[in-house]
Amino acid sequence: MMNRLPVAERREQLIEAALAVASRDGIDAATVRAVAAEAGVSLGVVHYCFQDKDELLRAMAHAITAANLERSLGELPVEKEDPESVIEGIIDALWTGIKESRGPQLLSYELTTSSLRHSELNQVAIEQYRGQWAAAEQVLNLVERSAHVGWSVPRGTLARTIVAVVDGFSLAWLVDGDSEAARSGLQGFGRFLATMAVPAPVDADAAATPA
Amino acid sequence: MMNRLPVAERREQLIEAALAVASRDGIDAATVRAVAAEAGVSLGVVHYCFQDKDELLRAMAHAITAANLERSLGELPVEKEDPESVIEGIIDALWTGIKESRGPQLLSYELTTSSLRHSELNQVAIEQYRGQWAAAEQVLNLVERSAHVGWSVPRGTLARTIVAVVDGFSLAWLVDGDSEAARSGLQGFGRFLATMAVPAPVDADAAATPA
DNA sequence: ACTTGACTTGGACAATCGACCAGGACGACC
DNA sequence: GGTCGTCCTGGTCGATTGTCCAAGTCAAGT
Known part of the structure; x- marks a missing residue:
């Protein structure tokens, strides 16, 4: 058939x-x-x-992680303005993407918790988060280049905070469905993020130096 | 037997x-x-x-939610100082409590996602969050009374943000176990929270006026 | 045309689950 | 001491699960 x-x-x-x-x-x-x-x-x-059902689930987890990252990094608006506006645009695009994929978003959290309980899915959760932290750092890079700023705190710390805040608001939105509260809450965090931006030394654009 | x-x-x-x-x-x-x-x-x-297994699980969910709230609100240090110090103390106590209860914490997230999938546990997740939001508002009340401040944004918005940030950092900590990153990240958020505090009008304690 | 190898089919199996039940054990009260 | 209601026991049932397998089907190569 x-x-x-x-x-x-x-x-x-x-x-x-x-x-x-x-x-x-x-x-x-x-x-x-x-x-x-x-x-x-x-x-x-x-x-x-x-071989297993577990192998299928691992492959599925890898696929949805890749899809989430592609969605997050794919549709980033690139305008050169002040940090607040750049961050605001990024958050709006990010939240729009999340809002339209409730099922996969919830599945991601299910995979995270399942990974932490079942040893067969050991690597799934940490790979999810490594990817998200790296994606957050790429977003920071984009803000740097677009708004010509640097950061007053280490990038790794900032990236972890971004992922935590987005995760927290997403989870609450999954529960009560209030997408306006999530959007405005994220924008509030975006204004906080903007206060972490410091003017970049001139010509910092082409400086592809550090690791 | x-x-x-x-x-x-x-x-x-x-x-x-x-x-x-x-x-x-x-x-x-x-x-x-x-x-x-x-x-x-x-x-x-x-x-x-x-009657059911589901009735047992609902009762269990209710119990762990109550336990989490009691733990969060139970050991709050009350010193009268500047907002930054008060918030810092609260966050340290809160994080210490979370850090010592990894299993129940992970179970809470499992219950949240299960509740969103299975209609038998429909009310579990929303009750969890209603409790957490109310607890966060009580924490805000404590800061108000301890440091004699008000807030420049609505309390509900602030409470939702607090829960989201704590949830996000907790989830990341469950995944990679880096409790120092979680603690310092939460303290960074605490300093942000302190910037939302505005000096309270004298005798504002009893003023339960504005919406 | 026939063989070979890749791919598919659907049934069978043991394990585990929630649910149910007939009956035994215990204490209280008349 | 006998009766009754409360509480406990452990087996059984049907449903669902992951896993495995013997046989079937099809296309390509000789």
Whole structure:
């Protein structure tokens, strides 16, 4: 009944099916049977493409982490203005992206907690956060170049704070659905972030020096 | 083999057993059998005391929420100083409490995500957050009275921000275990919070006027 | 046409889960 | 001491799960 596909493509199809099921109905609903049904293949195919269910879940976690980062870093507005405006634009774009992906966002938190409990998913959570911290640092880089500023506190500390605040507001929004409160709360944090910006030494743009 | 107890006391014992199992091994490990074994009773007792497994989980969620709030609001240092010092003391006490309860903290996030997926636990997450927001407002009240200040932004907004930031840093700490980064990050937020404090009009304590 | 290898099918299995039940044990009260 | 209601026991049931497997199907190469 189903088209025949090389195993590599079938794997990607199953990963997307798992992502669809888990985003819609939760990580516990992503059983082998549900994923197979979502993909329109029969039960055995999953274990033909993946050794374990855990291997499938790890692949799914890797996929959603990559998708989240791409979404966060993809649509960044680049205008050269004062730090407040640059940060405000970034936060608006970021929050718009989050608001439109409630299911995957909730799934990300489910994956984080599951990773912290089950040793088979050991690396999932830390990889999620390493990626998010790196993405936050790239956002800081963008603000630096756009607004010609530096930072009065270490970048790593700032990046960790950004991720924590976005996570916290997102989680609260998932619970009570008040997206306006989340947006304005994030903008308030953005104004705080702007106070951390200090004018950059001239010609700092092309200085691609430090690690 | 087991002492006979009135059903009310047995319920509380089972709730604590469920709390112990779920804090140690995760919410998925809190099966009816595991809870019964932890409490040292046999399988049927659980369904004698609770209609469902879901009723047990709801009771457990209510218990851990109450415990978290009691822990947060219980050990608040009360010294009359400048806002920065008062906030710094509160954050240190708060973080010390969180740091010493990793299992229950992780369980709280598991309950939040589970509540958002399973309709049987519908009310759990929102009750968690309503409690936390109210607790944050009480903390703001404490700062007001201790340091004689008011706030330049609405209290509800501020409370939501506090909960979001604490949640975000806690979640990151659960993942990478860097408690020093969490503590210093929270202190950085505390200094931001202090900038939101404005000197209170004299005798403003009893003024419960504006919205 | 036939073989080979890749891919698919759907059933079977043991394990685990929540739920349920018939009966035993215990204490209180008449 | 007998009766009754409360509480406890441990087995059983059906449903769901991950895993495995023997057989089937199809396209490509000889």
